[in-house]
Amino acid sequence: MKFTIQVNSSPFASHGGLSAVRFIETALLMNHQIDRVFFYKEGIYHAFKYVTPPDDELQLTKKWSELAERHRLDLVVCISAAQRRGLLSSDEAKRRGKLDDDVASGFRIGGLGQLVEGMLSSDRFIEFA
Amino acid sequence: MRKILFVMSHAPHHGTDLQETLDIVLTAAAFDQRVSLLFLDDGVLQLHQGQSPEKFKLKDTAAIFRALEIYDVRDYFIEVESLQERGLKPGNLILPVREVYRRNINELISHHDVILSG
Numbered sequence A: 001m002k003f004t005i006q007v008n009s010s011p012f013a014s015h016g017g018l019s020a021v022r023f024i025e026t027a028l029l030m031n032h033q034i035d036r037v038f039f040y041k042e043g044i045y046h047a048f049k050y051v052t053p054p055d056d057e058l059q060l061t062k063k064w065s066e067l068a069e070r071h072r073l074d075l076v077v078c079i080s081a082a083q084r085r086g087l088l089s090s091d092e093a094k095r096r097g098k099l100d101d102d103v104a105s106g107f108r109i110g111g112l113g114q115l116v117e118g119m120l121s122s123d124r125f126i127e128f129a
Numbered sequence B: 001m002r003k004i005l006f007v008m009s010h011a012p013h014h015g016t017d018l019q020e021t022l023d024i025v026l027t028a029a030a031f032d033q034r035v036s037l038l039f040l041d042d043g044v045l046q047l048h049q050g051q052s053p054e055k056f057k058l059k060d061t062a063a064i065f066r067a068l069e070i071y072d073v074r075d076y077f078i079e080v081e082s083l084q085e086r087g088l089k090p091g092n093l094i095l096p097v098r099e100v101y102r103r104n105i106n107e108l109i110s111h112h113d114v115i116l117s118g
Helices: A015-030 A041-047 A061-071 A077-086 A089-097 A112-121 B017-028 B041-047 B061-069 B080-085 B102-110
Strands: A003-008 A031-040 A075-078 A107-110 A123-128 B004-007 B036-039 B074-077 B099-100 B114-117
Touching: A003 A015, A003 A041, A003 A112, A015 A041, A015 A061, A015 A123, A031 A041, A031 A112, A041 A061, A041 A075, A041 A077, A041 B080, A041 B099, A061 A107, A075 A077, A075 A112, A077 A107, A077 B017, A112 B017, A112 B041, A112 B080, A123 B114, B004 B099, B004 B102, B017 B036, B017 B061, B041 B061, B041 B074, B041 B080, B041 B102, B074 B080, B074 B102, B080 B099, B080 B114, B099 B102
Parallel strands: A003 A031, A003 A123, A031 A075, A075 A107, B004 B036, B004 B114, B036 B074, B074 B099
Antiparallel strands: none
16 A cells, blocks of 8 residues: 655654654555655654754654665655745755755655645555644 | 545644645645535634734735635535534634534545545
8 A cells, every 4th residue: 555644743742753653664564655755834843954862862853864765765845844944955055055954864855746746646645743 | 636625623823834734725726636624623713704813923814715716625614513612603704614513524524535634
């Protein structure tokens, strides 16, 4: 079965992100396909490259990057939600003369069209809040 | 074409939540999907007329709701009990809605292919 996943909550405000990671790991283990993971609303906070929680706490952004690399996951961060919250894409960083962008490895910037496209091309769509 | 139902259950003007949900509604409609909206719990307040969010520097979401017609979004369902519990009547709302009783909500949801929260 093909899944499209949406993550709407920040890594620290709810368990939504962690539940999404666990769901995806289990689904892949059971030979299901993850078509796309779309980060929207507060969910875009998962994609900040330089976020550094205390060593003994959950490193969710790192976890996503590893997961993306291992399983070639398509992690899409909504551009409008990202801009609203100050996450700089590489284009935007260049335009504003910043030294670096904010997007962690494995994530890419995209639009809501990719969310709807994912919704239409998969068998199941699941939202994590 | 898929039948997409947005379940609107949160009060309006709480951060950018509603605005961002309406952006998905617009995108789904622009992709020619059949989009319906169901209002329940505090979500019924999203359609309450006479709000002035601009006074609080917030976006006028009522204007976005009214613009949805251009995208052929016309199916608005409202839970009767949620409306009554908040002392409202369909006449207090900015759009014409179809009333659905709480006991029929599950059936309404089951007639759609994709469900989103908003």
